[in-house]
Amino acid sequence: MTGEPQDGGIMPRCLDVIFNSISSYQATKFVFKPNRMNGFDIQSEADAMFDCQNELYAARPLKIQRKKESDVDLNQRIPDGTKIENVIEDNTYAVFVTYVEIYNNAVYDLLEEIPEETISSKQLQVKIVREDACHNMYVHSVTEVEVKSTEEAFQAFYKGQKRKRMAVTTLNSESSRSHSAFTIRLVQAPLDSQGEHVLQDTKAASVSQLSLVDLAGSERTNRTKNSGQRLREAGNINNSLMTLRTCLEILRENQLYGANKMVPYRDSKMTLLFKNFFDGEGQVEMIVCLNPSVEDYDETVHVMKFAEMTQEVQVSQPPAIKLDFGLAPGRRKANHIFKQALQMMEENGYGGSQIPEVDIGLVYSLGPPFPCLDMTDPSTDMLIKDLATFLELRMKRRSLLLKDWQQKCQHFHNKLREVEKEKLLAEHEHSSLQNLIDQERNKVSALENRLVSYESELMNLQHQVKEKETYLVSLKQDLQNQEMLLNKELLEKERLRKVYGDRIAAGKESVKEEEEEVEFKTQMKEQEKKLRKVKQNLTKDTCSSRHAPVQHTRFLATPSQPPVAPERNNLVSHVRGPLVRNPRHRRSQTVGDEIWLDHRPATAVELGTVMQPRMKRRKSVTKLTDIKHVANPKTTKYCLMSQHQDSSGELETHLYKADIFHTAEGGAQVTFNDVDSLKQQSPIATPSRKRSASTGELEDTETACAVSMEEYKRARH
Template sequence: MQRLGKGKTPRRPGPKKANIEKDPVGVYCRIRPLGGEDEECCVEMISSSTIQLHAPNGLKANRNGEYKETQYTFKKVFGINTTQLELFEDIAKPLVEDLIRCKNGLLFTYGVTGSGKTFTMTGSPGEGGLLPRSLDMLFNSIGPFQAKRFVFKPDDKNGMEIQSQVDALLERQKRDSQQSVPKTPSSRQKADPEFADMINLDDACKFENVDEDCCYSVFVSYIEIYNNYIYDLLEDVPFDPIRPKPPQSKILREDQNHNMYVAGCTEVEVKSTEEAFEVFWKGQKKRRIANTQLNRESSRSHSVFTVKLVQAPLDADGDHILQDKNQVNVSQLCLVDLAGSERTSRTKAEGSRLREAGNINQSLMTLRTCMEVLRENQMCGTNKMVPYRDSKVTHLFKNYFDGEGKVRMIVCVNPKADDYEETMLVMRFAEMTQEVEVARPVDRPICGLAAGRRHRNQAFKDELSRRLEERGGPINDDPVILDRLIENLPVLPPCDVVDPADDQTLPRLIEVLERRHQIRQMMMGQIDKTANTLKSMVQQFDSQLNSKETFLHDQRSRLNEKDKVIINQKTEIERLEKKSKTLEYKIDILQKTTEMYEQDKRSLQQELESREQRLHRELSERRRAEQRMQGIVTDTKLKWEKECERRVNAKQLEMQNKLWVKDEKLKQLKAIVTESNSGASSSTERPERPTRERDRNIAQKRSASPSPRPTAVPVHPMHRRSHSAGGEKWVDHKPSSNLDLETVMQPIIPNAITVSTPNEKALSKCHKYVLRHQELASDGEIETKLIKGNVFKTRGGGQAVQFTDIETLKQECPTASSRKRRSGSEEGPSQMVDIENRAPVANTSSSYGYQKRRKP
């Protein structure tokens, strides 16, 4: 297809390949009628190969104020009045003829959702589409020359095998013995009323140039590609009401000829149009469709119906098929109904419908990409890889675009104005596809070295004519000679004698009779000659008949032996079937028992897992409670230790004061006694009175209760100089989980970038790295570790840290150190009073110091 008025990409000559002819992809266009008379139309058919698109109201005028109209040219355009027969005659009929000639074909419909793709492919009651008409033409052409069932058998590797007559007979008998499989005669049978109107066609087509020296068999398969997964629509899965199994997806494989096929796909052998379409209708009921805003029965998957035609030559006698797998030719025709592209803004798709629409649009986009790459490789001489594997649709049909058959595409168009933008995209894709060329398939010979029955009959006629000529001329000329002799017999003259003197009548009569006698002698000789020839031929035929009777007798004896073998095999088969049924019954029982045990096992595993999780939660809660109780016990212990220490210190101070007062009293008493004994003078007694009064005042002050604790001097937070306070830049990694201790001395790192999570940007700006890590020490205090390292660049352009040092910061209570000093000292009472006076100040300030420990 070529869009008029637009320059094409110039073709650059690519590498030439010898003896390879190419044909462009055939692109056709079909316009469906409008749904209502009041709808606006945006597509106009100009000629039999050109259409024109008009922009609807609101989109007509472009920036220059002109109307936007675009024309597209196809191989052929089919208007709204085109019948299904006309479409079939122009598009599908040549593909069916090529199928009989052992050539492959691909026909697919493309377009926006609701444009008539499924109607074009399948049809409706009274108007059969391309698929039923193709099947009808195929069976009308090869009907009298079809092989019996099970003569050909798929080998599960995209090939066909030939079975012997005995194996095929056993397969047919086994099929007939199964009551669940309906018998279908090879002749035309009565169709199902549900689809009878689609296949009962009055205008049946037929291909006349069918090789009568071959036997044919038809196999069909039907798959769908849903969400980029392949499902077999003809697969019979036993329904389990207790645990229904979802359909299993199939995979794509490559056979020995590098052709793609669906592994494990069901291939059904059919013998009539009714049987083939019944198989198709069975799969059509399983296809996924849904009701959307644009289409009441919108296809949600791509469907592929494949028709395989297997043909093999007959032997020289024309009775049996040659048992040579190399002589078997398999050709196939793929009829593809692609799902329509759609915009979710118009269909209002949600949930699974939205996912389906996304997969459909993605697969169609992959198809467009493959076409673009093929076109670029052919026109520009490039060798880019075509992304066939990005989608199952393109991967399955890659062989057709590589030269394994003809490719035809029908672009279905809905002319309503609402689909204008989607129709434009479809036209652009069709324009590009028109320029893609596919290698022309090469004709494959059907017969090999052996001749068929037509050649055998001609050879027999030639040999018979030669033998007759050797024996006196062909037998076909004898009737002609006899007819000529009969025609030359002279007519008898009048025999009446009136006058006795008449001397002319009798001589004339005698002469005529003599001539007739001579002719009679000639006829007798000719008859004898012909009789002798016939006798020799009869004798020859008798000898041949005797030899054939002998051959037939031998064949009968062999057939009787085969019958005995078949009877024995039937008996063995019946025995094996009974054994198989018994084993199947046992297997069913074991499977049910296994399922019960598996279910019990799963329930026990779930219960065990739940109990383990509950136990794990209980253990974790218990550990957290233990840690919490340990912290509470530690805090309470420290609190009571401090309280006890305070009370002991106060008691010791009180007892020391009392002891000191007693000592003073004893000294005074001793001095009084000494003075009274020695009889000191009055001059000496006067100066000592003030001394005793001073000592008494001091004792009273000391015996009084201790004064209240002085308030703590306000402490300004002072910071020590950290070891990291150099000239380098640091990354200070302080996790968000760390606690702010609010202690007096804290390390400060200048030129530092503080982060809670390290990143490459911060590491690239700094030379050093420090990580603050907090943990609970053995004495219940919080211990902070400063893990330091150097930042260096790696070869890949990143940043790495090499740890070199660990600095440990631990907070301690100042009262603990004072207790240690008091326990190890032996100073006088005055020094103990100073220590006890300083301890409450340090305790009420609620400030802590820290210690440093370095680890290499």
């Protein structure tokens, strides 16, 4: 692209041709100002000079950097002298350059205003590819540098080249890791009627663009041995090149077979940026670089096939639009001649106030002024001959100018007739269009009336909807209040149920105790009755023995008393139903196969009960600090031992049994379902709940009976 200093490449040759052709027609710097939206604003000469002064004041002193061996010496460059002759003289021109790179499918501005001493690839901001008002694709907020010579353009290019991402690979010491595009934009605008200043109309400016794109070469991983970041860069490069090939193949297919397939420009930032060139808004030329080595034969053949396929794609180029503002041609030259004449007049002594202001236009001239006709010497006969020759030339020039004027008048009349015809046609078309506009206005008014009615209906509906929403909100609030009241009632009922349940349980317990007390009192009364009868019988026997004669026989027949029928004890009997087996204590057929986790205290007392806990397969622990003991999938049962003394001082042992359920996440859940109680008690121990009053009364009766029996025995002997 750049070539050598002695033999320039494409870019320096293009820049040389551009600046050679517009060297005398360039505008003052900052007359054309980029608007960052793919367009240009036109400023006056005063504003442009003000921007130039601001740039000079804001410019930082450049540090003298040490020249590197890789830097190109522009002084040794041989410029190209080619020049284009058919340049429009009545226009003024300016050249702008941009330099962007497409790295990992992201666009970066290589000419972004960042200090060179702090520049790094991470500081460059990602730019967005957008579409302007004319449907042209561009990089939003890209830096456009105005250059006045090829050297300035080269400086901007090498500035971006230093920021471009390069890396060392197995096949290349300086391998491009991105695609880059150096764009040259030529802006032109016509001069005003005086031929001195630029016409202050942005619509009059036209832009020509030349984009020089340096595509990074495709890479194969098996040859480059890339990895990490380099592998990712190679993948993005290959994907963008494949997208370019796909776009060209679809364009070729659409042209050959008349298909209308959609071209996937948006799959890559590179194809999206140059979409307009492929759609016919420009011209595309492709230059393929080949390496004639044997190792690159496969890739060379692949690239040649791709280049052959691209030659079959034809991009239609639209005709150039030439804007005609009705200004007379030759304005710049006439203005230049007029300024030269003014300068000569000032040099000859004419003051500035004596020079009239004239409107420069197309002026016919019959030639130079008449020669001096003063005859100072009768022998000067050559004066008449010179005058005749001058007049003949003047008459010939007059006839030519008159002929030219007549032709131009005729041409003007023809143009005027055409304009009149066009005017009549335009008026007729205007009248027809006016009728159509009136009809459309009537339709629009009718539609507006309908729209107003619909809007009013819509407002009414919206008002109704708001009312319904408000009513719905109130209903929801009422529903929430009712639910809260219902929940409160449920909680109150549950509390009352619990309170009354506790009261009922306490009442049952008290009734049971009262029944037991009544039963005990009844038994005591029966015992007292029996003892009283026995006492009466003994008293009667004693009295009879006192009056009867003494016999020698020890055992005498006593008068028989009628047998006392035993009175039935009026005891309160509790009727119990049939025994029911609790299903919670059912032992299944698989009891004994489970594994128990036996959790008992470290100082557990050995049980002396006949009934002993029976766990065939178990694991005993004293402290349960590891979750693995419970989360073990083989453990299915859990037993917790608790030992304490009851109110009578006896050892009482409780065994709390539970099931272990394992969850899918590896946890476990312990559910307690049964309690076994083991206790030892003396069979002759007096129940603690017996009343002492009843016991004392019984002992007094037995003592009294014993005394009576002893007296009876002594009387008999």
